[in-house]
Amino acid sequence: DAGITQSPRHKVTETGTPVTLRCHQTENHRYMYWYRQDPGHGLRLIHYSYGVKDTDKGEVSDGYSVSRSKTEDFLLTLESATSSQTSVYFCAISGGAPMNTEAFFGQGTRLTVV
Amino acid sequence: ELKVEQNPLFLSMQEGKNYTIYCNYSTTSDRLYWYRQDPGKSLESLFVLLSNGAVKQEGRLMASLDTKARLSTLHITAAVHDLSATYFCAVGLKGKLIFGQGTTLQVKP
Numbered sequence: 001d002a003g004i005t006q007s008p009r010h011k012v013t014e015t016g017t018p019v020t021l022r023c024h025q026t027e028n029h030r031y032m033y034w035y036r037q038d039p040g041h042g043l044r045l046i047h048y049s050y051g052v053k054d055t056d057k058g059e060v061s062d063g064y065s066v067s068r069s070k071t072e073d074f075l076l077t078l079e080s081a082t083s084s085q086t087s088v089y090f091c092a093i094s095g096g097a098p099m100n101t102e103a104f105f106g107q108g109t110r111l112t113v114v
Numbered sequence: 115e116l117k118v119e120q121n122p123l124f125l126s127m128q129e130g131k132n133y134t135i136y137c138n139y140s141t142t143s144d145r146l147y148w149y150r151q152d153p154g155k156s157l158e159s160l161f162v163l164l165s166n167g168a169v170k171q172e173g174r175l176m177a178s179l180d181t182k183a184r185l186s187t188l189h190i191t192a193a194v195h196d197l198s199a200t201y202f203c204a205v206g207l208k209g210k211l212i213f214g215q216g217t218t219l220q221v222k223p
Binding site for chain 2: 031040042043048050056058090094101102103104105106107
């Protein structure tokens with residue numbers, strides 16, 4: 001299995017509080033991604049990173065920020081959590097090189113905003 | 115803007131039958147993935163398709179890619195109950211990786 005770990009795995013938080021989810025990889029892959037999964041919507045890209053300190057927005061980036069200060073860590077922050085951000089969040093990694101195109105997923109973080 | 119559409123979104127089929135899931139995408143891409151997801155689990159990589167005409171097979175599943183038509187198919191041969199899951203295609207372009215809505219497959223005995 002690819003070395004990718006998400007933490008925490010489950011979290012319940014109150015509306016208006018900040019929340020940070022962590023994705024840690026041991027594969028030295030260039031690309032890292034954050035998705036949210038909701039019934040009827042599949043997986044929607046929130047933000048992605050193509051290197052240290054290099055990030056870009058995805059399809060549903062409003063209300064989320066990210067940071068990548070080291071190759072191995074990609075943090076997703078909800079500055080002020082809302083009930084609409086209740087979801088399952090997945091991190092993914094990919095080498096991105098021509099011969100290393102597999103994209104692997106973490107186990108997911110179930111976030112509930114009450 | 116890269117958009118990915120799968121159809122059907124839900125598929126109920128009998129064991130032993132064949133069927134195809136379609137994945138259409140809106141712009142040129144540099145790779146296409148198929149994933150399987152079981153309820154409450156993460157995504158498992160099935161196939162990566164990189165070039166026009168690429169075909170990959172694993173067991174009862176076969177994936178193909180037509181970049182000119184911007185279409186990929188996942189063909190299921192002689193379905194068995196163990197194939198019941200949600201299948202996603204995802205299309206990559208310059209680092210971005212965009213998913214289709216998923217197809218939930220239910221194989222009935």
